[in-house]
Amino acid sequence: MDAVAEGRNPAPDSLWRRYSEFELLRSYLVVTYPYIVVPPLPEKRAEFVWHKLSADNMDPDFVERRRVGLENFLLRVASHPVLSNDKILYHFLTEEHGWKEVVYETGFQAKADSRLRALSATFRVRNTDKRFMDMKHYSDELQSHTSQLLRARARVADRLYGVFKVHGNYGRVFSEWSAIEKEMGDGLQSAGHHMDAYAASIDDILEEEEHYADQLKEYLFYAEALRAVCRKHELTQFELEMASQDLISKKQQREELATGCERFSFKGMTNKLFGQEAPEQREARLKLLEELIAEGEEAVKEKTVECEEHVERAWVDMQRFEEQKDKDLREALINYAVMQISMCKKGIQVWSNAKECFLKM
Amino acid sequence: MSVGAPRGLASSGQKPITEILHPLSAAEEPISPGPDVTVNVGGEKEAVLTNGTPVETSSPASASSLFNRLQLDDDLEADARDPYASMETRDLFVTVDDPKKHVSTMETYITYRVSTKTTRIEFDLPEYSVRRRYQDFDWLRIKLEDSQPTHLIPPLPEKFVMKGVVDRFSEEFVETRMKALDKFLKRVADHPVLSFNPHLNAFLSAKDLNKRQGLALLTKVGESVKHVAGGYKLRARPAEFCAMGEYLDTFSQKLGTIDRIAQRILKEQSEYLTELREYGTVYSSWAASEEELRRPLEGVAGCVTTCCGALEDLSENMSQDFLPVLREYVLYIESMKNVLRKRDQSQAEYEGRLEAAILRKQEDRTPMPIEVEKCQDKVECFNADLKADWERWQSNKRQDFKQLLTGMADKNINHYEKCQAAWESLITLLQDKQTEDKTSETN
Numbered sequence: 143m144d145a146v147a148e149g150r151n152p153a154p155d156s157l158w159r160r161y162s163e164f165e166l167l168r169s170y171l172v173v174t175y176p177y178i179v180v181p182p183l184p185e186k187r188a189e190f191v192w193h194k195l196s197a198d199n200m201d202p203d204f205v206e207r208r209r210v211g212l213e214n215f216l217l218r219v220a221s222h223p224v225l226s227n228d229k230i231l232y233h234f235l236t237e238e239h240g241w242k243e244v245v246y247e248t249g250f251q252a253k254a255d256s257r258l259r260a261l262s263a264t265f266r267v268r269n270t271d272k273r274f275m276d277m278k279h280y281s282d283e284l285q286s287h288t289s290q291l292l293r294a295r296a297r298v299a300d301r302l303y304g305v306f307k308v309h310g311n312y313g314r315v316f317s318e319w320s321a322i323e324k325e326m327g328d329g330l331q332s333a334g335h336h337m338d339a340y341a342a343s344i345d346d347i348l349e350e351e352e353h354y355a356d357q358l359k360e361y362l363f364y365a366e367a368l369r370a371v372c373r374k375h376e377l378t379q380f381e382l383e384m385a386s387q388d389l390i391s392k393k394q395q396r397e398e399l400a401t402g403c404e405r406f407s408f409k410g411m412t413n414k415l416f417g418q419e420a421p422e423q424r425e426a427r428l429k430l431l432e433e434l435i436a437e438g439e440e441a442v443k444e445k446t447v448e449c450e451e452h453v454e455r456a457w458v459d460m461q462r463f464e465e466q467k468d469k470d471l472r473e474a475l476i477n478y479a480v481m482q483i484s485m486c487k488k489g490i491q492v493w494s495n496a497k498e499c500f501l502k503m
Numbered sequence: 504m505s506v507g508a509p510r511g512l513a514s515s516g517q518k519p520i521t522e523i524l525h526p527l528s529a530a531e532e533p534i535s536p537g538p539d540v541t542v543n544v545g546g547e548k549e550a551v552l553t554n555g556t557p558v559e560t561s562s563p564a565s566a567s568s569l570f571n572r573l574q575l576d577d578d579l580e581a582d583a584r585d586p587y588a589s590m591e592t593r594d595l596f597v598t599v600d601d602p603k604k605h606v607s608t609m610e611t612y613i614t615y616r617v618s619t620k621t622t623r624i625e626f627d628l629p630e631y632s633v634r635r636r637y638q639d640f641d642w643l644r645i646k647l648e649d650s651q652p653t654h655l656i657p658p659l660p661e662k663f664v665m666k667g668v669v670d671r672f673s674e675e676f677v678e679t680r681m682k683a684l685d686k687f688l689k690r691v692a693d694h695p696v697l698s699f700n701p702h703l704n705a706f707l708s709a710k711d712l713n714k715r716q717g718l719a720l721l722t723k724v725g726e727s728v729k730h731v732a733g734g735y736k737l738r739a740r741p742a743e744f745c746a747m748g749e750y751l752d753t754f755s756q757k758l759g760t761i762d763r764i765a766q767r768i769l770k771e772q773s774e775y776l777t778e779l780r781e782y783g784t785v786y787s788s789w790a791a792s793e794e795e796l797r798r799p800l801e802g803v804a805g806c807v808t809t810c811c812g813a814l815e816d817l818s819e820n821m822s823q824d825f826l827p828v829l830r831e832y833v834l835y836i837e838s839m840k841n842v843l844r845k846r847d848q849s850q851a852e853y854e855g856r857l858e859a860a861i862l863r864k865q866e867d868r869t870p871m872p873i874e875v876e877k878c879q880d881k882v883e884c885f886n887a888d889l890k891a892d893w894e895r896w897q898s899n900k901r902q903d904f905k906q907l908l909t910g911m912a913d914k915n916i917n918h919y920e921k922c923q924a925a926w927e928s929l930i931t932l933l934q935d936k937q938t939e940d941k942t943s944e945t946n
Binding site: 280283284287288290291294295297298300301302304305308309311312315318319322325326333468471472475476478479480482483486487489490493494496497500501503 | 750753754757760761764767768771772774775777778779781782785786788789792795796799800802803806901904905908909912913915916918919920922923926927929930933934936
């Protein structure tokens with residue numbers, strides 16, 4: 143993973159450049175594989191921070207976590223049954239400098255722009271696959287719940303920090319009190335040290351919990367990727383319907399032109415106003431229409447294939463994604479429970495130590 | 504543990520002061536209940552040795568803390584001898600419990616049951632059970648202060664509470680006050696001098712406490728050692744009493760700080776609890792939109808809820824048990840300071856009279872008046888009483904704070920144990936499901 147090794151450059155500038163290259167890679171993948179739930183990148187800026195200090199993007203802990211996130215991204219892509227075969231990915235992983243030219247050569251940028259526009263447009267589709275609509279609804283739920291959870295967790299962490307830190311004051315007052323005591327002095331003094339240790343322990347505890355937050359964040363961003371796949375389905379379906387619609391109206395026009403009873407058309411209007419057209423003109427128009435119809439039929443065929451392919455391939459990947467999500471999040475919850483147990487054990491240890499000291503007073 | 508020598512509990516009467524343990528002392532080692540002791544758990548904390556001798560139980564008592572207070576060995580320092588020591592065993596037990604509300608046309612108030620068990624001949628009966636209200640305790644305290652001015656009288660909980668701020672009839676307030684009254688009475692009953700005070704006798708035994716009765720029982724000694732207001736200036740306070748005063752000032756300050764810290768912790772915990780509850784509900788609502796993940800997410804929500812409950816218990820204990828004891832000690836310090844002041848006055852009076860007498864003697868050879876000698880006796884008596892009380896107070900303070908702080912540590916440990924248990928059972932649940940899934944996959 144040489145590319146990631148480059149990304150480990152401690153100077154922030156290099157890392158930012160590298161991050162943007164990851165963004166470029168992902169952008170390419172998303173455009174090229176619209177039926178794949180493409181793994182997301184870690185956040186560019188620290189969000190959902192539990193303490194004002196960690197909002198610093200240059201914070202070494204944040205930089206390290208982001209590096210781990212980028213590594214994770216590559217692992218996911220490289221182990222994906224479809225994405226792992228991509229040539230651009232290969233270039234990204236092997237060529238330090240040349241890969242950018244290669245990716246631009248694919249011309250994906252143009253597609254990227256139109257994709258963005260299409261995805262944010264509103265349009266009404268008649269026949270959508272229910273499974274995709276359900277999945278889209280689920281992606282909204284997933285996004286909402288993970289972001290709610292991240293916000294709530296940050297607030298909890300903030301408060302817990304306060305509780306621990308205030309206990310540190312016991313350390314100071316016990317120390318001061320021990321100075322005026324005879325038999326009680328030693329016990330109090332030692333207990334005070336344990337209170338200090340207790341107060342200090344929260345920093346590591348919360349830093350470790352950030353890993354859990356990162357796992358949640360990954361799926362927050364994954365939700366967006368899932369949604370995009372569903373939207374793409376809507377889009378292809380819409381385009382198919384538009385193309386079909388267009389073909390139908392063109393065929394209708396041909397009918398009318400052929401049978402001579404044109405229904406309302408501008409041509410018909412001008413005919414009425416300015417006189418009938420000559421048979422050569424009619425022939426010309428018919429021929430044009432036939433060409434357009436042929437094109438239209440091709441378009442419909444293409445669109446139908448595109449739609450069906452998208453549905454088929456997307457459904458496979460969405461299933462894969464769901465399985466992965468269930469497995470990953472379950473593991474994340476288990477790890478979270480493990481962290482909580484570890485915190486409880488530490489708490490018991492400290493207070494038991496303090497109790498020993500109190501008993502010796 | 505042998506029945507014949509239950510020395511673990513503080514004995515009023517004539518034991519050497521070094522062997523007297525405060526009734527609320529915590530154990531040095533945890534004791535497993537011997538065959539001699541039976542305890543009614545859940546009842547009103549009355550324990551009885553198998554030979555029928557009642558075991559003094561005082562709040563806050565649970566079965567385990569009761570056993571903690573029964574000691575096999577005393578391990579106190581062997582210094583000062585109590586001037587009142589003799590070989591009698593403990594013979595006066597008092598308890599305050601069973602609060603009841605009384606509503607009359609004039610007022611509403613709470614009474615408490617005061618139970619006494621004793622073998623002392625100063626009492627007519629071996630057992631008494633009377634009902635007393637706060638006013639009555641206050642009466643007793645004033646009487647003790649008046650009749651035993653050279654001794655430290657334990658403090659009572661605050662008399663006045665701001666109406667509207669504190670509910671005088673809430674369960675928590677009554678419970679806290681009752682514990683403090685119980686402690687007050689036990690301290691008096693354990694004091695080698697105060698416990699023989701006739702006012703205490705009346706308080707414990709009289710059906711109706713006629714508060715005017717007190718006047719007839721005042722002793723001569725009491726009358727002659729009345730607090731003299733002003734007039735005399737102290738020359739040189741002995742160093743040991745200076746040290747006591749300084750100690751009390753600093754100690755009072757530190758207790759104040761600890762009180763503030765504890766209150767701050769309570770506040771932070773309360774805010775943490777609010778966020779934690781909200782946090783739990785988010786897991787629940789997420790669970791609703793998931794299939795495979797529903798049970799794990801609901802499991803986490805359940806754990807968070809359990810932790811919330813555990814935290815609530817911890818906070819409640821802090822405010823119900825920890826803070827009141829702390830505050831009561833501040834009052835105790837004030838009482839002690841008062842006694843020091845009275846001692847100063849007594850010494851000042853003596854010095855004043857002595858100086859006047861010396862001057863007169865120099866002028867016209869009048870012999871030293873008897874009053875001056877009596878004053879000297881008073882001062883020496885006072886000093887001796889005070890020193891003895893100081894030692895006892897220090898010893899009690901040590902035990903009280905040992906218990907208070909270990910109690911606080913225990914509650915915190917308990918809190919974490921509850922949380923740990925909840926998370927551990929969740930992991931078992933989740934991991935079982937995992938192995939279930941894996942085996943079904945491979946099949």
